[in-house]
Amino acid sequence: MGEPLFDLVITNGICVTAADVARYDVAIKDEKIVLLAASGSLAGVSTKQIIDAEGGYVTPGGVDCHVHLEEPALFGRGTSSDTFETGTRSAVAGGCTTIVAFAPQPKDQPSLLRALELAHEKAHDNCFCDYGFHLLVGNPGEQALSEFAALTEKEGVTSLKIYMTYTALQLRDGEILSVLAEARRHRIFTMIHAENGDVLNWLTDQLESKKLFAPKYHSHSRPPTLEAEATNRAIALSSLISNTPILLVHVSDPGATRRIREAQSNGQPIYAETCPQYLFLTRDDLDKPGFEGAKCVCAPPPRDRASQEVIWTGLRNGTFSVLSSDHCPFNYDDAEHGKKTPIDDDHPVGRFREIPNGIPGIETRLPLVFSSGKLPLTKFVEVTSTNPAKLYGLYPRKGSLIPGVSDADLVVWYPDSDLPNVTLTNSMLHHATDYTPYEGRRVRNWPRYTILRGRVVWDRETGGVVGGKGYGQFLKRGHSTLDGMWEAVEEEGEFDITRL
Numbered sequence: 001m002g003e004p005l006f007d008l009v010i011t012n013g014i015c016v017t018a019a020d021v022a023r024y025d026v027a028i029k030d031e032k033i034v035l036l037a038a039s040g041s042l043a044g045v046s047t048k049q050i051i052d053a054e055g056g057y058v059t060p061g062g063v064d065c066h067v068h069l070e071e072p073a074l075f076g077r078g079t080s081s082d083t084f085e086t087g088t089r090s091a092v093a094g095g096c097t098t099i100v101a102f103a104p105q106p107k108d109q110p111s112l113l114r115a116l117e118l119a120h121e122k123a124h125d126n127c128f129c130d131y132g133f134h135l136l137v138g139n140p141g142e143q144a145l146s147e148f149a150a151l152t153e154k155e156g157v158t159s160l161k162i163y164m165t166y167t168a169l170q171l172r173d174g175e176i177l178s179v180l181a182e183a184r185r186h187r188i189f190t191m192i193h194a195e196n197g198d199v200l201n202w203l204t205d206q207l208e209s210k211k212l213f214a215p216k217y218h219s220h221s222r223p224p225t226l227e228a229e230a231t232n233r234a235i236a237l238s239s240l241i242s243n244t245p246i247l248l249v250h251v252s253d254p255g256a257t258r259r260i261r262e263a264q265s266n267g268q269p270i271y272a273e274t275c276p277q278y279l280f281l282t283r284d285d286l287d288k289p290g291f292e293g294a295k296c297v298c299a300p301p302p303r304d305r306a307s308q309e310v311i312w313t314g315l316r317n318g319t320f321s322v323l324s325s326d327h328c329p330f331n332y333d334d335a336e337h338g339k340k341t342p343i344d345d346d347h348p349v350g351r352f353r354e355i356p357n358g359i360p361g362i363e364t365r366l367p368l369v370f371s372s373g374k375l376p377l378t379k380f381v382e383v384t385s386t387n388p389a390k391l392y393g394l395y396p397r398k399g400s401l402i403p404g405v406s407d408a409d410l411v412v413w414y415p416d417s418d419l420p421n422v423t424l425t426n427s428m429l430h431h432a433t434d435y436t437p438y439e440g441r442r443v444r445n446w447p448r449y450t451i452l453r454g455r456v457v458w459d460r461e462t463g464g465v466v467g468g469k470g471y472g473q474f475l476k477r478g479h480s481t482l483d484g485m486w487e488a489v490e491e492e493g494e495f496d497i498t499r500l
C-alpha cells in the first residue's frame, strides 16, 4: 500500500461557486484542490481523510477584506478587544479562511513601511487563518507616497484605505488627490471611508450644546446626507485623477448607493462594499435602555428598515461587489479601553462622540447572510468570497474551487435535513469581545467544517476550533483583477493634468 492518493476528500456535497451550484466531490492534495469529480465517485478512493457532507452545501472559504485587529485608539477612545489571535480564531469558526486587516499609519509616523512592519510583528505566528494587510494612510507626506512602489513590488500590499473623517485619520481633499494620483501610478486600489468629518463635528457640537449625549445621538450626528455628500465628493475626486478606481467602504445610505450606481452606469471604476450591520441592525438599536445602544455604535450608523432593503437590492444587482464585516471590536463593559470609557459622573449615559466606533462581526458575517435566504447562493459566494479575492489580488488562489489552482479553503454547511437552528449568543462565539450586537437572533445554518489549505480548522461537532494558531500565512497580494479595472486604466492612460 502506497501513500494515499489524496489528503482529504469531501463527498456528497452541493458545491456552490460564484457561477454554479452542482453536486460534485472535491479532492485535496498538498493544500490545493486537485480534482472535482462526479458526486459519490470519490467515496471509496484512497485518501487520508474523508468528509461526508451528507447533502450539505460546500462553499469556498470566506474572504473578509475589512477587518480591524489590535489597532490603537483611532475611532474614539477605546482600543481593539481582539488580537490577531482571537480575531482570526473567531474568523475560522464563522467560515472565514482569509482576512485582510489594516496596518495603521498614525499621523505622526511618516513611513508606511514602518506601519506595515509593526502590523507584521503583531500578526506573525498568531493567526488561525490566512491574512494580508491594507495600509491605512493617515499621513500621505512625501515619504509615504515614495513608499508606494515598495509596497506593491516588494511587500505584496496592493491596497490602502483613507478616511474623510476621524481626527486621527481624516485627510483633506488635496491629500486625497495626492494619494489617488500615486495609487494610480502604482496600481494600488484605494478604499475610502466617506463621511464628511467637518460637518459631523459641527453637528456633534450642536447636539452637545443641547446636552444630547446618549448613544442614540450618534446617528443624529451622522445623518445620511453626510455620507451621500462625501460619497459624491470621493467619486468626483476619483474622476479628476483620470478615473482612478476606488471602493466606497461600508455603505449604509440609499442616497450614497444611488450615486454609486449612477457613477457605475457612467462607466466609472467605482466599487462599493456593505456590511451585515446595514442589513440586520437599525438606528433603533442605538436607542436601547441605558447605555446598551453603545453596543451598536459604528460608523456610518445603522439606518432604517427601508434603507436595509435598498442595500439588499444593491447586493443583488451588483452595485455592491463585496460584503465585509468591518469587524472593529471593543468590549462593552470596559470603562478603560471599551465602549464605557466616556461614562463619568457628568455623563451617566456617556458622550456619544467618544464612544469607540465599531462592532464585532467577523464570525457572524457568513452565517447571518447565508441563513437570510435573501441572496441567491451564487451571489452569496460572489460577494463574500470570490469578489473580495478578485478585488484585493488574491484570485484565483482564494475565492474559488479551481483544481490545481485554488487553495483548498472550504466551508461545509449543514444539510437542509439537519439544520442546527442556532440562537446566537456571545458565549458561543470565539472572539475576545464581551458581546455581540446580534444576541438572541436565530440563524438557520452555521459552518459545520471550515477547511484552510486542506486542513480542518473548525469542526463544530467535535473539537470546535481545531486549527493551530500560526497556521495562518501572510499572503502577498497581486493587483486587483475585478472587471479588468487596471486594463481600463492602461487604456485611459496616466493622469495628465493638462487634460482637465
Ligand code: DUC
Pocket: 068, 075, 193, 297, 298, 299, 300, 326, 328, 357, 358, 359
Ligand atoms: N467604522 C467603524 O464602525 N469602525 C471602524 C472604523 C469605521 O470606519
Ligand code: ZN
Pocket: 193, 249, 250, 299
Ligand atoms: Zn471605515
